[in-house]
Amino acid sequence: MKEKMRFITEEMENLKASGLYNKIRIIESAQGAWIQVDGQKVLNLCSNNYLGLANHPKLVKAAKDAIDNYGVGPAAVRSIAGTQAIHVQLDEAVAEFKKVEAALTLQGGFLANQAVILPLVGRNDTIISDELNHASIIDGARLSGAKIKVYRHNDMEHLEELLKEDNQGRVLVITDGVFSMDGDIADLPKLVELTEKYGAISMVDDAHGEGVLGEGGRGIVDHFGLHGRCDIEIGTFSKAIGTVGGFIAGSQVLIDYLKQKARPFLFSSALPAADVAATLQAITMLKEDTHLVDKLWSNGRYFQEKIKALGFDIGQPQTPITPVMLKEADIARQFSDQLFKRDIFAMAIGFPTVPRGKARIRVMISAAHSQEDLDFALEQFEQVGKEMGVI
Numbered sequence: 598m599k600e601k602m603r604f605i606t607e608e609m610e611n612l613k614a615s616g617l618y619n620k621i622r623i624i625e626s627a628q629g630a631w632i633q634v635d636g637q638k639v640l641n642l643c644s645n646n647y648l649g650l651a652n653h654p655k656l657v658k659a660a661k662d663a664i665d666n667y668g669v670g671p672a673a674v675r676s677i678a679g680t681q682a683i684h685v686q687l688d689e690a691v692a693e694f695k696k697v698e699a700a701l702t703l704q705g706g707f708l709a710n711q712a713v714i715l716p717l718v719g720r721n722d723t724i725i726s727d728e729l730n731h732a733s734i735i736d737g738a739r740l741s742g743a744k745i746k747v748y749r750h751n752d753m754e755h756l757e758e759l760l761k762e763d764n765q766g767r768v769l770v771i772t773d774g775v776f777s778m779d780g781d782i783a784d785l786p787k788l789v790e791l792t793e794k795y796g797a798i799s800m801v802d803d804a805h806g807e808g809v810l811g812e813g814g815r816g817i818v819d820h821f822g823l824h825g826r827c828d829i830e831i832g833t834f835s836k837a838i839g840t841v842g843g844f845i846a847g848s849q850v851l852i853d854y855l856k857q858k859a860r861p862f863l864f865s866s867a868l869p870a871a872d873v874a875a876t877l878q879a880i881t882m883l884k885e886d887t888h889l890v891d892k893l894w895s896n897g898r899y900f901q902e903k904i905k906a907l908g909f910d911i912g913q914p915q916t917p918i919t920p921v922m923l924k925e926a927d928i929a930r931q932f933s934d935q936l937f938k939r940d941i942f943a944m945a946i947g948f949p950t951v952p953r954g955k956a957r958i959r960v961m962i963s964a965a966h967s968q969e970d971l972d973f974a975l976e977q978f979e980q981v982g983k984e985m986g987v988i
């Protein structure tokens with residue numbers, strides 16, 4: 598070990614000593630309700646595969662066909678020679694699905710935030726951000742150099758106080774659509790009203806709302822009927838849509854501008870055609886019928902009702918995301934280990950992802966789960982809960 602690298606070992610030891618070291622489980626099968634993890638077949642309660650599309654035969658076929666037609670790599674950034682016909686089809690399909698003038702698809706939701714924030718605000722401007730916003734929004738905001746103000750989670754009175762202040766330059770207000778740790782939904786109608794009142798730009802990152810909220814999974818703007826009023830929607834394909842990639846949806850002028858200015862669009866290669874084709878297939882299926890989205894919600898309601906009846910505290914989720922509150926990080930970790938022994942894969946989440954004393958098992962319900970799967974999970978939660986004395 599070189600002396601100059603010793604700080605890394607020390608930091609790793611600190612992480613382990615404070616229980617924050619993250620051991621990464623290896624998934625040895627395709628995604629689905631049941632997966633193989635570290636040699637064991639387990640019921641998967643912690644992926645973002647809300648609609649079970651990540652290994653859907655129709656998406657797999659679309660990806661294979663696209664490889665036959667377009668090959669495996671884009672060979673360029675989109676602004677030079679990486680925009681294949683299928684990329685344009687996807688941009689248009691997303692715009693139509695989201696009922697906006699235009700959309701731009703990118704390599705991921707993380708990058709989409711950088712792509713849109715930096716061209717809109719800089720050093721002389723202001724960003725106002727929810728305290729629980731996703732890391733990619735925080736990083737995008739920091740990179741922009743704008744002054745960053747943070748309002749208390751979903752507290753629209755606090756947001757208004759900050760909007761009333763003498764803010765410098767353009768003002769961009771950003772929120773997550775669905776907050777993925779608690780499963781609650783942003784008060785977007787009020788946020789949009791306030792940005793209209795104070796002349797600020799409104800932006801929602803709906804990564805956990807795409808494919809979940811709104812008619813047929815059209816997202817939070819559709820859920821609240823705010824079409825044309827929320828200036829910018831960010832989304833990802835890597836959650837409910839089951840593939841990978843991100844997008845920005847909004848007005849034609851915004852999207853045309855981003856094609857000139859957004860650095861992840863200009864300087865990082867396009868999505869491979871296979872991912873684009875699988876995503877197009879998913880969007881086609883969501884447009885055709887809503888049964889997967891309906892199943893996700895009925896599964897969510899079923900699980901939440903039953904787990905509450907067992908005596909667990911799940912907070913107040915407004916989506917199928919179900920946090921099972923266990924407060925202390927080591928209790929949550931032990932609970933997760935016990936569940937794993939009983940063939941349930943549900944990860945414990947503690948500080949710094951959630952505040953200290955608010956550790957939990959976050960149960961991610963999917964349309965891929967059958968009622969027997971959910972009953973099996975509930976049985977194991979009940980038994981572990983009783984053994985550990987938490988219910």
Ligand SMILES: *Cc1c(COP(=O)(O)O)cnc(C)c1O
Nearest residue numbers: 705706707731733802804833835
């Ligand atoms: C998951 C997530 C992202 C990242 O999306 P990727 O497509 O995985 O890069 C961005 N924003 C929010 C709010 C998310 O939950």
